[in-house]
Amino acid sequence: MPDTQQFILGEHWCTLDERHRLVLPGPLVGPLVADAPEVVLAKERTGCLSLWPAAAWKTRLQRRVKLIEGKLEAEMLGDRLGHVQMLGRLLSSRHADVRLDARGRLTVPERFREFLEVERGDEVVAVGAAVCVEIWKPASWSAYQRQRMPKFRRLLEELSK
Numbered sequence: 001m002p003d004t005q006q007f008i009l010g011e012h013w014c015t016l017d018e019r020h021r022l023v024l025p026g027p028l029v030g031p032l033v034a035d036a037p038e039v040v041l042a043k044e045r046t047g048c049l050s051l052w053p054a055a056a057w058k059t060r061l062q063r064r065v066k067l068i069e070g071k072l073e074a075e076m077l078g079d080r081l082g083h084v085q086m087l088g089r090l091l092s093s094r095h096a097d098v099r100l101d102a103r104g105r106l107t108v109p110e111r112f113r114e115f116l117e118v119e120r121g122d123e124v125v126a127v128g129a130a131v132c133v134e135i136w137k138p139a140s141w142s143a144y145q146r147q148r149m150p151k152f153r154r155l156l157e158e159l160s161k
Contacts, residue, residue: 006031008128013138016122020113021105024051024126028133029104041108042095043115047140051106051133054097065091108135 008031014022032039038054068084071077077084093111100106108116116137118124125136136144 006034007130008032008133009130010126010128012126014124014126016108016113016118016120016124018120019107020110020120021107022124022126022135024100024104024106024133026104028126028128029100032133033100037099039098039100039106040095041098041106041112043093043112044134047116047137047143049108049112049116049135050129051098051135052131056131057095061091 008028010025010027012025012028014024016022032051032053035053036055040052040054040057042050042052042057044050068077068087072084096109096112098106098109108118113119116124116135118137123138125138125141127134127136127141
């Protein structure tokens with residue numbers, strides 16, 4: 001990830017085509033692939049997938065996994081082995097390396113379409129989430145906005161102090 005992170009912003013409606021592809025607009029794609037063309041698609045929350053620059057995703061994930069591995073080796077997580085197994089299951093199915101083609105098209109793999117609950121011809125909302133691009137099922141995006149928008153001003157003030 002670059003030393004200075006360019007905020008990725010914008011809200012764009014897209015349609016999943018017959019080949020399960022989304023055409024993402026340039027303002028969202030540019031910052032994602034500014035340093036390298038590789039991206040990671042991740043299951044984030046119900047009704048939402050996210051796209052991350054691969055280097056940023058892998059760096060963040062590797063740091064945390066190494067910390068947990070160290071705790072396992074030091075036998076600091078003995079009573080939490082079930083949680084470690086749950087984490088392993090989720091990590092095994094949570095993300096995939098994907099490619100955007102030259103036109104900004106993303107083919108959404110089947111298991112990610114199932115998680116997002118979308119099919120060919122369905123609309124999705126591509127949203128710039130500052131450090132990544134999120135792909136939302138429209139109903140989930142609307143619910144998220146209704147819940148979070150009233151807290152916008154306070155969040156902006158807290159983060160900009």
